[in-house]
Amino acid sequence: MSKSRNLGEFEILVLAALVRLGDDAYGVTIRQEIENRAERSVTVGALYTTLARLEDKKFVASRMGEATPERGGRAKRYFEMTDEGRAHFERSISSLGAMLKGLRPWPKTLRISH
Amino acid sequence: MSKSRNLGEFEILVLAALVRLGDDAYGVTIRQEIENRAERSVTVGALYTTLARLEDKKFVASRMGEATPERGGRAKRYFEMTDEGRAHFERSISSLGAMLKGLRPWPKTLRISH
DNA sequence: GTATTAATTCTATATTGTAGAATAAATAGC
DNA sequence: GCTATTTATTCTACAATATAGAATTAATAC
Structure with missing residues (x-):
């Protein structure tokens, strides 16, 4: 059994994207969410590898989407x-928040529902 | 030359501690600052290794302290x-902030001087 | 069935994270 | 000047995370 450690920086971004996307979180949308919002490039390999590791650790769960997309292409996970x-x-994020609280480019809280 | 990448989670905590501590940032105080504020254990090895890497990347600079502590012990760096x-x-932290903004345990900004 | 589209999986390597023992350097007392 | 004590850093090794992009899979449309 692997020891419980702290989340990595990218893992945090991915988990945050999951929360933001709710129902619609799959590879492509997660990637877009991070690239657009965090203004940071994300390669497909990096993303799926990280998702797989998070799933191994049971920090995320996945299910295959309906096999009936409207227009070609593989099923979403x-x-x-x-x-x-x-x-x-x-x-x-509590640790990060505590350390970063008050430092300049730190944003206000505004609470979303997820 | 090594490619410019994103900071890791622990690197971010360490840099935040440097900002918070200002003048008084050396191994022991940095470690205390993170343990106390982030409520997270930090081994000495992890800390100094990370500081050394940050210095290799020129993200931090170090200087040896006065060789005259009041009461024994090696000089501080x-x-x-x-x-x-x-x-x-x-x-x-801008990327993290953008992704985490609005999620629940996210703190308010309050601005410090450093 | 072949082309097209959408998405995931695979494989390999670099970097970061973690731990704790070992070492170093200063002071104090004798 | 030795020896003990104190404070702090350095060393070494290994584990986990980050990153990239080519390869593959699976569905639809002609």
Whole structure:
């Protein structure tokens, strides 16, 4: 059994994207969400590798989407955070928040529903 | 020359500690700052290794402290962030901030002087 | 069935994270 | 000047995360 460690920086971004996307979180949308919002490039390999690792750790769960997209292409694999994943996620952002609180480019909180 | 990448999670915590500590940032205080504020354990090895890497990348600079402590013990090595380090740091926390903005355990901004 | 489209999986390597023992360097007392 | 004590850094090794992009899979449309 692998020891419980802290989440990596990219793992945090991915989990945050999951929360933001809710139902519609799969590879392509997750990637877009991070690229657009974080203004940071994300290669497909990096993303799927990270999602796979998070799933190994049971921090996310996935299910295959309906095999009936309207127009060609492979089925989507949807991801969502598990309760365990959420616990780690909150611990990580709590630590970051505590350290970064008050430093300049730090944004205001505004609370979303997810 | 090594390619410019994103900062890791622990690197971010360390850099944040440097900013917070200002003048008084050396191994022991940095470690305390992270343990106390982030509520996360930090081994000495992890910290110094990370500081050494940040210095290799020119994201921090260090200088040896006065060789005259009042009461025994080796000289301190003080650390501060470089301009280049700051640029990376701000980019990283900007990305994190953008992704995490609005999610629940996210703190308010309050601005400190450093 | 062949082309096209959409998406995931695979494989390999670099970098970051983590731990703790070992070492170093200063002071104090004798 | 030795020896003990204190404070702090350095060393070494290994594990996990980050990153890239080519390859592959699976569905639809002609």
